[in-house]
Amino acid sequence: MIRNLLTFTIALLFLFSCKRKEDTRWDVELLTPVVKTRLTIDDLVGDSILSINPDNSVSLDYTFGLSPIDEEFFFEVPDTTITNSYGFPFLTPVTLSPGFQFISDPSENEFNLKDAKIDYMEIQSGEIAYKITSEIPERTFYTYTIFKTKDKRGNVFTKTISVPAGTRSNPTTAIGSFKLDGVSFDLTGNSGTKFNTFESEVLVNVDPAGSSVTVSNLDSVYIENKLISIKPKYVRGYIGKSSFLDGPTRNNFTIFDQIKSGTVDIDSLEIFTEVRNYVGAEAQLKLNQLLSVNTQTGNSVALSHSSIGNWVNLNRGTDLGTSIFPGKTRIDYTTRNSNIDLVIENLSDEMVTQVETRLNPLGNISSGNDFLYFDQVVEADFHIKLPLRLVANNLKFQQKIDLQIDEETNPVRDALVSIYAENGFPFDAEVQLYLLDEWGGFYDSLVVTGKIQSANTDAQNKVTSPVNSVVKIAIPEKKMEFLNTKNSEVMLQIIFNTNSLPHTTIYRDYYIDLKLVTDMNAEINYR
Amino acid sequence: MRAITSILILTFFSLSSQGQLDSASQSEKEWSPSYKIEAEFEANYGSTDLNNEFIDKLLFGGQITPELKDKVLKRTNNRNRFGVELNYEVKFTELTDTLFPSLPAYRYYISFGSYTNLSASYTKDLYKLAFYGNKQFENETAQIGKSNFTSYRFEKITFGLINQNESASFGISLIVGDQYSGFNFKQADLFTFTDGTDLSLEYDGKIRLSDPKRRGFMAFSGAGIGIDFETLVYKKMFRLKVTNLGVAFWKRNTSFSHTQETKEFDGVEISNVFSTSQEEFLENANTLLPEMTDQGFVTLLPTIIELHKKTNPELQSQPIYGIRYKFFSNYLPQLYGGIQHQLSSKFVVRGDVTWGGYSGLRLVVGAFYHTKSIQAGIQSTNLSGMFFQNGNGNGFSAFGTFLF
Numbered sequence: 061m062i063r064n065l066l067t068f069t070i071a072l073l074f075l076f077s078c079k080r081k082e083d084t085r086w087d088v089e090l091l092t093p094v095v096k097t098r099l100t101i102d103d104l105v106g107d108s109i110l111s112i113n114p115d116n117s118v119s120l121d122y123t124f125g126l127s128p129i130d131e132e133f134f135f136e137v138p139d140t141t142i143t144n145s146y147g148f149p150f151l152t153p154v155t156l157s158p159g160f161q162f163i164s165d166p167s168e169n170e171f172n173l174k175d176a177k178i179d180y181m182e183i184q185s186g187e188i189a190y191k192i193t194s195e196i197p198e199r200t201f202y203t204y205t206i207f208k209t210k211d212k213r214g215n216v217f218t219k220t221i222s223v224p225a226g227t228r229s230n231p232t233t234a235i236g237s238f239k240l241d242g243v244s245f246d247l248t249g250n251s252g253t254k255f256n257t258f259e260s261e262v263l264v265n266v267d268p269a270g271s272s273v274t275v276s277n278l279d280s281v282y283i284e285n286k287l288i289s290i291k292p293k294y295v296r297g298y299i300g301k302s303s304f305l306d307g308p309t310r311n312n313f314t315i316f317d318q319i320k321s322g323t324v325d326i327d328s329l330e331i332f333t334e335v336r337n338y339v340g341a342e343a344q345l346k347l348n349q350l351l352s353v354n355t356q357t358g359n360s361v362a363l364s365h366s367s368i369g370n371w372v373n374l375n376r377g378t379d380l381g382t383s384i385f386p387g388k389t390r391i392d393y394t395t396r397n398s399n400i401d402l403v404i405e406n407l408s409d410e411m412v413t414q415v416e417t418r419l420n421p422l423g424n425i426s427s428g429n430d431f432l433y434f435d436q437v438v439e440a441d442f443h444i445k446l447p448l449r450l451v452a453n454n455l456k457f458q459q460k461i462d463l464q465i466d467e468e469t470n471p472v473r474d475a476l477v478s479i480y481a482e483n484g485f486p487f488d489a490e491v492q493l494y495l496l497d498e499w500g501g502f503y504d505s506l507v508v509t510g511k512i513q514s515a516n517t518d519a520q521n522k523v524t525s526p527v528n529s530v531v532k533i534a535i536p537e538k539k540m541e542f543l544n545t546k547n548s549e550v551m552l553q554i555i556f557n558t559n560s561l562p563h564t565t566i567y568r569d570y571y572i573d574l575k576l577v578t579d580m581n582a583e584i585n586y587r
Numbered sequence: 588m589r590a591i592t593s594i595l596i597l598t599f600f601s602l603s604s605q606g607q608l609d610s611a612s613q614s615e616k617e618w619s620p621s622y623k624i625e626a627e628f629e630a631n632y633g634s635t636d637l638n639n640e641f642i643d644k645l646l647f648g649g650q651i652t653p654e655l656k657d658k659v660l661k662r663t664n665n666r667n668r669f670g671v672e673l674n675y676e677v678k679f680t681e682l683t684d685t686l687f688p689s690l691p692a693y694r695y696y697i698s699f700g701s702y703t704n705l706s707a708s709y710t711k712d713l714y715k716l717a718f719y720g721n722k723q724f725e726n727e728t729a730q731i732g733k734s735n736f737t738s739y740r741f742e743k744i745t746f747g748l749i750n751q752n753e754s755a756s757f758g759i760s761l762i763v764g765d766q767y768s769g770f771n772f773k774q775a776d777l778f779t780f781t782d783g784t785d786l787s788l789e790y791d792g793k794i795r796l797s798d799p800k801r802r803g804f805m806a807f808s809g810a811g812i813g814i815d816f817e818t819l820v821y822k823k824m825f826r827l828k829v830t831n832l833g834v835a836f837w838k839r840n841t842s843f844s845h846t847q848e849t850k851e852f853d854g855v856e857i858s859n860v861f862s863t864s865q866e867e868f869l870e871n872a873n874t875l876l877p878e879m880t881d882q883g884f885v886t887l888l889p890t891i892i893e894l895h896k897k898t899n900p901e902l903q904s905q906p907i908y909g910i911r912y913k914f915f916s917n918y919l920p921q922l923y924g925g926i927q928h929q930l931s932s933k934f935v936v937r938g939d940v941t942w943g944g945y946s947g948l949r950l951v952v953g954a955f956y957h958t959k960s961i962q963a964g965i966q967s968t969n970l971s972g973m974f975f976q977n978g979n980g981n982g983f984s985a986f987g988t989f990l991f
Contacts, residue, residue, distance in 0.1 A: 082648035086656065088720030091783030095868065096854035103859045464865050480784060575854050577783045579722065587648070 085585040087473070096575040101448070101568055109315065111445070117565050119447045122315045126306075126333075126413050126440040135176065135299050135432055137186075137290040142169050144262060144283040153276040159268035163281065166207075166261040168249050171287075176300035177255035177428055182244045184434065186290035189237040193282040194226045196275060199267035202234075204285065207259040208246035217243050222267075228278060240290070247297070255297060255428075260285075296431045298424040299341055307414030308349060315444065316407040321356060322455035322555070324405060327563035330445040331393045331400050333367075336386035337374040337438050340431035344371040344418040345389075345440065352408035361406045365398035367391045371418070374438070379431055386439075404444065415440065448566035452487060455556040460496070463548045470544050475580035477533040481512040482573040484526040486564045488514045489572075490555040491531050495539060496547050503542070506550075507534045512572070514559070521564040526573075618959055620990035623680040631968050633946030633980025634669040635919075636662045636714070640976050646671070656718050658977075663711045666733070668917050670707070670945035676700030680749060682990070693748040696758070701742045701804075702831065704889055706945065708917035709734040716777070721786075724779045732774035732791070735917055739889065740765040741835065742805055743813060755818040764809025764835045766802040767886060769795040784853065791847040794877060795884045798840035811835030813888050819897065825909075830891040838883035846877045889916045903929045907937060911944070919943040923951065933958060946972070946979040953984075962988035 101118050102110060111121040146163050148154075156162055171178075192202055205218040219238050226232035249257035262283055266273060337343050350363040375387030393400040417438060420430070479491070489512040497503040513529040535543075543550070558564040632642060641659050644651050678698035686695050713731040715723065742765065747758025774791040801808040813833025820827045855871045857863040895909035908924040925939020935955040942948045946969060953966030967973055968982030 084645055084648050084651070086651035086718055087653070088718065089722035090720045091722040091725055091779055092786060093784060093852065093854035095857050095863075097857050097859065097863075099859070469865075478782065575784065577854075579783060582720075 083585050083587045085583050087581060087583055089579075089581055091577075091579050093575055093577045096573070098571050098573050100571045101566055112568055113447070116567050116569060117447065117449070118568050119445055120315060122444045122446070123441050124311060124313060124411065126309075126311070126415055126442065135173075135292065135295055135302075135434075137181075137287075137292060138172055139289070140169065140171055140287040142167075142260070142285045142287075146264070146281045146283070148275045148277050148279050151277055153274045155272050155274045156266050157272050158266055158270050161263055161265045162275075163262060163264035165263075166250075166259060168254075168257055168259050170254075171247070171256045171258075173256045174300055176295075176298060177424070178295050178297035178299070179248050179255055179428065180245070180294075180296040181247055181292050182294040183240045183242065184291040184293035186240045187237045187288060188240055189286045189288055190221065190235070191282075191284045192221060192223050192234045193231050194223045194234075195228045195231045195279045196225065196266070196273060196281065197227055198225045198270045198273040199223065200225075200281075201265045201267065202283070203263040203265075205261045205263075206245070207250070207261065208248070209258070210244045212242040237288075240287070292432075292434055294431065294433050296429075298420075298426070298428045299339075299430040299432050300420060301423065302419045304417040304419075305414070306416075308351075308412050309414070310353075311411045311413060313352075313408050313411045315446075316409060322407075323453045324407065324455055325451040325453075325563070326401060326404060326446065327449040328447060329401070329404060330443075331404070332443050333391045333393075333440060334443060335372065335374055335389045335391075335438065335440045337388075338377045338384045338386045338433065338436040339419065339438060340376050340379055340384075340429070341420050341426065342376050342422060343374040343387075343438060344421050345374055345438070346371045346416040347391075348414040348416055349412060350403075350442075351412040352403040352406045353410040353412055354406050354408045355410060357407075359406055361399070361402050361408075363393070363398060363400065363403050365391070365393055365400075371421075376426070376430075384433065384436060404446070411442070449563045450558065451560060451563055452556045452558045457554045457556065459552045459554075460500075461550055461552050463543060463550060465543060465548045467544045470540075471582045471585060472535075472540060472578075473581045473583060474537040474540055475535045475578045477535065478577045478579070479512075479531040479533070480528070480575040480577060481531065482526045482528050483512050484515050484523055484571045484573075485566070486515055486517045486521055486523050486570070487556045487558045488512065490557075491533075492553040492555070493533055494551040494553065495542055496549045496551055498547050500549070502551065503547075504539065506539060508532070514557075515570075517559060517564075521559050521562060523567075523570060526571075620960065621681075621683045623678075623682055623988060623990050625678040625680070625986065625988045626676070627678075627984075627986045628675045629968075629982075629984040630673045631945070631980060631982030631984075632669075632671040633944060633949075633969060633972070633982065634667070635945070635947055635979065636664065636667040637669055638662070638977045638979060639972055639981065642669075642980065651718065659718075660711075660714065663714050665711055666708060667711070667714065668706070668708045668919060668945050670917060671703075671705040672945075673703040674700065678745075685748075687748070690748065692751045694751060696745075696747050696749055696756075698745045698747070698758070699742070700745070701740070702889070703740040704913075704916055705738045706917040707734070707736045709736075721777065721779050722783075724777070725783065726781045727779065729777045729779070730775075731777060732772050734770075734772045734775070736768070736770040737916060738766065738768040739886070740802075741809070741811075741888075743831070745815060747815065754823070756816060758815040760813040760815065760831075760833070762809075762811035762813050762833060762835050762888065763805050763807055764797065764811065764837060765804065765806040766808060767795065767797040767835070767837055769793070769886070786852040788850045788852070790850060790877070792877070793845045794843065794879065795837070795886070796842040796879075797837045801839065808839055809835045809837035809886075811888065820894075824897055826893075826895045826897050828891075828893040828895075830893075831888040832890045833888045835886050835888060836883065837886065841881060841883050842879040843882040843884055844877040844879045848877075850875065887915055890914045898927055907939060913944075918945065925951070941968070949978070949980075960990045962986075 105120065109120050109122045111119045113119055194200055200223050201220055202223060203218060203220045205216060209217040211217055221234055223234045224232045245258055247256050247258055248254050250259045264281060335345050347367055348369055352361045372389055374389050377387050378385045395401045491508055493506040493508060495503040508531060510529060510531040512531060513527045515523040515527050516525045518524050634642060637659055641651065641655055676698055678696055680696040681694050685691060685693050710730055710733060712729040713734050716729050716731055721729065742763040743760040745758040745760040747756055749756035772792040774789060776789040778787040798808045811834050813831045815830050817828040852875060855868055857867055857871060891913045893911045896907055898907065899905060905927055907927045911921040912918060921941060921943035923939045923941040925937060927935060927937040929935050933956055938952045940948065941951050949972060950970040951968050952970050953964055955964035965985045968984055969980050972978030972981040
């Protein structure tokens with residue numbers, strides 16, 4: 061009775077305050093479909109690499125770029141310092157009136173561009189730094205002009221700096237810089253026939269609003285200008301000889317990165333390297349190494365082809381004004397001229413490359429008509445067009461899936477998951493599931509029975525009708541608890557097998573319908 | 588709400604003790620009261636099949652074990668009921684004057700009351716489905732239709748007139764709706780295919796939900812009007828009492844559906860099992876639920892009709908019997924019969940056997956005290972439920988009247 065009185069009292073309190081002592085919970089056994097989905101080749105392979113052939117068969121069209129060639133190897137503008145010192149040629153002191161211009165000094169300066177002979181350059185970024193030291197006992201104005209330049213508004217680059225009064229014993233120093241971004245240089249000098257040369261002028265005036273000053277041969281002005289961090293956007297002229305070596309570089313090769321083991325016999329494939337030269341100068345490229353590396357198996361296969369270790373000539377690009385038509389060179393790899401089939405069938409996840417490039421190997425053969433846009437230099441891509449026409453033998457795919465469950469969201473204690481498959485693909489699929497620990501390593505497996513049977517096929521291994529099959533996965537309570545509390549990610553592993561020869565072709569309209577049904581023991585829980 | 592209820596209870600007990608003091612110090616013949624304050628409180632829960640242990644865990648938390656479920660299942664019939672009621676009311680009556688000269692025998696009263704009810708009627712299959720799951724229905728149909736779930740709470744403010752000799756009264760009320768949830772499944776036949784590959788549901792049901800964000804005390808989520816009246820009938824041998832006859836209109840942020848359809852469920856469709864998200868799953872799963880609109884709705888108030896045999900204060904012992912029914916609340920007609928015995932001039936006890944409402948057969952006992960200025964009573968409306976864990980509910984009511 062005491063308990064019932066207590067219950068009733070609690071009931072009243074509940075009705076008044078809606079407070080509960082703990083969650084209400086009970087177990088239920090549910091037998092229900094959960095999700096269904098249709099998978100086609102579009103779902104299994106990324107759209108970006110899938111291409112459909114006229115007969116509706118499917119190819120993988122994969123491109124990976126070799127590491128970009130550093131444009132700086134072609135052309136680099138070193139920091140350039142220009143220093144001037146000006147003294148007064150008066151043995152006896154003279155008085156300079158306000159506004160008097162006492163220095164006017166045009167001069168030519170040359171960039172050290174090695175063997176390059178550039179007559180025009182546009183600056184992407186860079187600056188001119190100045191340091192002016194004055195012993196003139198009045199404010200002075202220094203006007204610095206670089207002739208035959210244009211800023212973004214089309215004006216000649218000219219800047220005026222105000223320097224406070226100084227003395228012989230205590231000279232004043234003005235330090236600063238001006239941006240040269242977007243400024244173009246005509247580098248033909250004053251005469252218009254030179255290269256790498258620009259003309260500048262320094263004018264110095266006494267402050268027109270100041271006082272008269274007295275100077276003598278003991279007074280000086282020092283000017284130091286420095287062109288620093290000049291990054292050209294475009295250059296024209298002869299851009300010189302240079303060479304470049306990149307690598308060995310490990311490049312991710314993602315087309316097969318979900319394949320962990322097994323073998324595949326590929327019927328045909330089209331593989332080539334395309335090199336595009338956007339530089340207005342002749343170039344050469346040499347692929348020293350292309351090594352297919354399967355980090356899962358440890359197997360490596362080096363490409364064997366006549367281009368390996370030999371220079372390939374690249375024609376110069378043509379400047380069309382609004383775009384550049386590159387000089388293209390294509391290197392085809394076939395099973396006859398290379399071991400490319402072995403390279404691909406290694407199912408690599410890395411490609412190790414080493415590339416060497418030369419510019420103007422024959423010197424200035426264009427009479428100074430080279431050009432270089434720094435945002436587009438030389439590109440090299442490795443293309444694979446792989447028709448999905450193959451014989452797969454225990455081809456093992458792995459895909460990590462996050463079930464996104466935890467103790468709060470997943471009321472299931474244990475479950476028997478049945479996957480009902482209507483398979484319209486011409487291959488078997490054996491499913492395995494692994495629990496992953498907190499660090500992503502394999503922790504345990506789930507017991508899976510049955511496998512997804514291949515669709516029925518004709519003599520050409522073309523699908524004639526789909527086949528139904530069931531795969532059952534048991535998730536006992538302890539493993540469910542692990543998923544809820546440790547790591548809800550699982551590794552789905554599917555092992556594919558096709559029929560043997562002839563090669564099985566995958567068509568776009570092939571599909572597999574999957575329905576996931578659970579027989580589960582769940583806890584209903586509410587507060 | 589808790590604070591107000593506490594005040595009401597304290598008022599009730601303080602009135603009782605104060606009344607005893609007053610009655611002891613005054614001459615009963617000389618004294619004529621001018622006002623009356625009444626407080627009533629009633630709370631009960633019960634079920635035709637769920638026992639107290641089960642209800643306790645359902646309402647207040649705890650593990651409902653398989654053994655407990657099995658025990659309840661044995662008592663479950665094709666139609667079962669469960670309900671919780673919590674009602675209280677305070678009433679002030681002017682005893683010396685009337686507002687209406689044309690009705691000199693009538694006095695006026697004003698009252699405030701609150702009514703909370705959670706109730707369900709359900710089939711055995713629904714119980715099995717809810718507490719065991721659908722696996723046992725593999726290749727079978729679970730008939731969960733003809734089941735209703737209703738939850739409402741409202742307050743009312745009443746103005747009324749009462750006959751001087753309390754033989755009749757009439758009141759009109761403003762209804763302040765706090766919350767309403769109504770699930771009425773006319774038909775819901777759930778077939779589980781072999782191995783659970785598909786579920787099929789033939790459904791004809793109505794869902795009405797008030798504003799989920801406005802559920803508190805005096806929330807005005809809905810509003811309505813109601814009337815109460817009371818009179819003596821059949822040679823003045825019986826007291827007929829009707830409470831909360833009226834309607835409530837629910838318009839604010841409501842959800843409504845009235846659907847008749849057959850649904851075949853073979854899984855929530857997702858675009859790619861390798862790259863799905865919980866959001867995609869829930870979004871697609873929600874499309875399987877009945878489509879809800881924001882249409883407002885009208886509900887009839889859970890009207891209570893009571894017919895009690897009028898007792899004779901001159902008799903020391905006399906039979907008592909009557910009937911109580913509550914509309915739209917999954918309620919069974921409640922019948923009772925028993926005896927009332929006058930222990931002294933001030934104390935009365937009564938006991939009866941009651942059947943219906945939300946519970947089966949049960950014992951009711953009560954004790955009442957009255958003087959000229961005080962009337963008070965306390966009653967267990969489910970004595971058997973109070974004693975036995977297997978009892979089907981519990982109940983308590985109390986009232987106090989203070990005349991001054």
